Amino acid sequence: MADLLLLENSTTVMFLLSSGICFLLWVVFKKVFFQPKGHPPAVPGFPVIGNLHQLKAKKPHLTFARWAETYGPVYTIRTGALSLVVLNSTEVAKEAMVTKFSSISTRKLPSALKILTGGKTMVAMSDYGEEHKLFKKCLLTSILGANAQKRLRPNRDSMIENMIKSLHGEVRANPGGAVNLRAIFKNELFSLALKQALGEDIDSIYVEELGLELSRWEIFRALVDDPMMGAIEVDWRDFFPYLSWVPNRRAESKIREMDRRRTAVMKALIERQKKRMAAGEGTDSYLSALLNEDETLTEKQVRMLVWESIIETSDTTMVTTEWAMFELAKNPQYQDYLYQEIEKVCGGETIKEENLQQLPYLNAVFHETLRRHTPVPVVPLRYIHEDTQIGGYNIPAGTQVAINIYACNTDKNEWEEPEEWKPERFLDEKYEATDLYKTMAFGAGRRMCAGSLQAMLIACKSIGRFVQEFQWKLCEGEEENVDTVVLTTHKLHPMKAIITPRV
Incomplete structure (x- = not known):
C-alpha cells in the first residue's frame, strides 16, 4: 500500500513538473514567435535565450x-527573459529622448553598473528627478557650465600646450619615429580632471585602507581603467532575473574588488583635499563646491560625483x-585644407578658443568624427515605466529601450556615403558651427551630456x-x-603616426 501511495505521489509530482515546464515553454514560445498587434516587429530568436546567441560578438x-535593414528602425529583441526595443533612426531616437522623455526617464542597470555607479549615484546614470537635477546643477555650476568653462580655461590652455611640448620632445628624442598621441593625451587629460575635481594634480598618494602608496598610473587604473572595463562586464544573471539567486561569485568578486579599490582611493584623495582646504588651499574645485552644498549631499554622493567628473573627463574626449x-593623418588632403583654414584665420598666432567659431572646417572635422566614430554607440538602456508609443508602435511598460546612435549616424537615408569620413558634409548651411545636436553623440533633450561643451572645446582646440x-602621417599598415x-568604438590600439614640425 505504501509503495502504491509513493508511486501515486511520484506520478503526481512528475505530472505537475511536466505541466509547469510545458506552460513555461508555451509562454516563452508565445513571446518569441507571436507579436501582439500594433507592436514593433520582432527579430526571430531561440526559446529561453531569445537573441543572445546573435550578440556574442559583443558589437x-x-x-x-x-x-x-531588415526589420526597420524600430524592432524588438529578447535578451534571455528581457524584452528590448531597439531604435535605429534619428527620428525615433529623438522621439524617445525628447518627446516621450517622461515615459522613458529611468534606467535598469546590470549588476556591474549597479555596483560601479553606487546605485545610480551619478549624473549620467541617475533616474530623472530632484536628485538628478541637484547633481547636474552642481556639476554645471562648478566645472561644466559655460561660466565655469570660462573660469577654468587656463587649465585647458595649459593642458594643450603641455601636449605640444611633449610631442616636440618625442620628435627630438626619436626623429622619424612613431609617436603615441594617446599616452600623452591620457596623461594630460587626467591632470586636467584631477585639477578640476580636486583642486590639484597628484603624482602619488598613500591609501590607508589598502596599505599602499599608489603611483599616478595606479591611481588612474583604480579610478578610470578598471571601472571602464568593469562597466562592460557581462553577468549572465542580468538576462534571467528569475535566476538571480544563483551565485556567480567570480563576476561579483571582480566588480566588488574594483569598487573597493576605487572607493579607498577616492576617500584618500578627498581626505587629502579636505586638509588642504582647511589650510586655505584648493578651494576652487568641484569637491569644495559639493562640500558646501548646504550639507544636503551625503559622503557617498560627494565621493561618487567627484569620481564621475574624473572618469568622464579622462575618456571620451x-x-x-x-x-x-587618425582620419586627418590618413587623408592628407583634408589635413592640408584644415591647416590652410587655420593659417588664414590665425596667421602667425596659435589657435585660441575664440577662433573656433571662425573655423567651420575644424568644427566639421569634429562633428564628422563624432558621427563616424560615435564614442558611445548605444545609449545606456532606458526603462519604459508606462505604456507609450514610439515610431507609431505600442510599447508596453516594463520594456527596456536601446537607442543605437551608431545606426542613426550611419543611416543611408540620412547620410550620403555614411561609411566614408567626409568633413565637408557639415559645411552645409543647415548646420551651425557649434551645433552639438547634429549627430546626437551627446544625446538630446533633458538628459543631454553635461560635458558636451567642454568636450568640444578641448577636442577642437587640440585638433587645431x-x-x-605638425604634419601628420600614419605609419605603414x-x-x-x-x-x-x-561594446564601444574606442580604438583598440593607439594610433601610430609620424609627425613633422611645420616650419
Whole structure:
C-alpha cells in the first residue's frame, strides 16, 4: 500500500513538473514567435535565450544596425527573459529622448553598473528627478557650465600646450619615429580632471585602507581603467532575473574588488583635499563646491560625483580626438585644407578658443568624427515605466529601450556615403558651427551630456593645435588598424603616426 501511495505521489509530482515546464515553454514560445498587434516587429530568436546567441560578438551597435535593414528602425529583441526595443533612426531616437522623455526617464542597470555607479549615484546614470537635477546643477555650476568653462580655461590652455611640448620632445628624442598621441593625451587629460575635481594634480598618494602608496598610473587604473572595463562586464544573471539567486561569485568578486579599490582611493584623495582646504588651499574645485552644498549631499554622493567628473573627463574626449587625428593623418588632403583654414584665420598666432567659431572646417572635422566614430554607440538602456508609443508602435511598460546612435549616424537615408569620413558634409548651411545636436553623440533633450561643451572645446582646440604645429602621417599598415574595444568604438590600439614640425 505504501509503495502504491509513493508511486501515486511520484506520478503526481512528475505530472505537475511536466505541466509547469510545458506552460513555461508555451509562454516563452508565445513571446518569441507571436507579436501582439500594433507592436514593433520582432527579430526571430531561440526559446529561453531569445537573441543572445546573435550578440556574442559583443558589437551590438553593428548587429542592431544590420537588423534595422531588415526589420526597420524600430524592432524588438529578447535578451534571455528581457524584452528590448531597439531604435535605429534619428527620428525615433529623438522621439524617445525628447518627446516621450517622461515615459522613458529611468534606467535598469546590470549588476556591474549597479555596483560601479553606487546605485545610480551619478549624473549620467541617475533616474530623472530632484536628485538628478541637484547633481547636474552642481556639476554645471562648478566645472561644466559655460561660466565655469570660462573660469577654468587656463587649465585647458595649459593642458594643450603641455601636449605640444611633449610631442616636440618625442620628435627630438626619436626623429622619424612613431609617436603615441594617446599616452600623452591620457596623461594630460587626467591632470586636467584631477585639477578640476580636486583642486590639484597628484603624482602619488598613500591609501590607508589598502596599505599602499599608489603611483599616478595606479591611481588612474583604480579610478578610470578598471571601472571602464568593469562597466562592460557581462553577468549572465542580468538576462534571467528569475535566476538571480544563483551565485556567480567570480563576476561579483571582480566588480566588488574594483569598487573597493576605487572607493579607498577616492576617500584618500578627498581626505587629502579636505586638509588642504582647511589650510586655505584648493578651494576652487568641484569637491569644495559639493562640500558646501548646504550639507544636503551625503559622503557617498560627494565621493561618487567627484569620481564621475574624473572618469568622464579622462575618456571620451580622448577617443574622439584620437580618431580625428587618425582620419586627418590618413587623408592628407583634408589635413592640408584644415591647416590652410587655420593659417588664414590665425596667421602667425596659435589657435585660441575664440577662433573656433571662425573655423567651420575644424568644427566639421569634429562633428564628422563624432558621427563616424560615435564614442558611445548605444545609449545606456532606458526603462519604459508606462505604456507609450514610439515610431507609431505600442510599447508596453516594463520594456527596456536601446537607442543605437551608431545606426542613426550611419543611416543611408540620412547620410550620403555614411561609411566614408567626409568633413565637408557639415559645411552645409543647415548646420551651425557649434551645433552639438547634429549627430546626437551627446544625446538630446533633458538628459543631454553635461560635458558636451567642454568636450568640444578641448577636442577642437587640440585638433587645431596638432595640425597647426605638425604634419601628420600614419605609419605603414596603420590604416588597417581600426579594431575597437568590445561594446564601444574606442580604438583598440593607439594610433601610430609620424609627425613633422611645420616650419
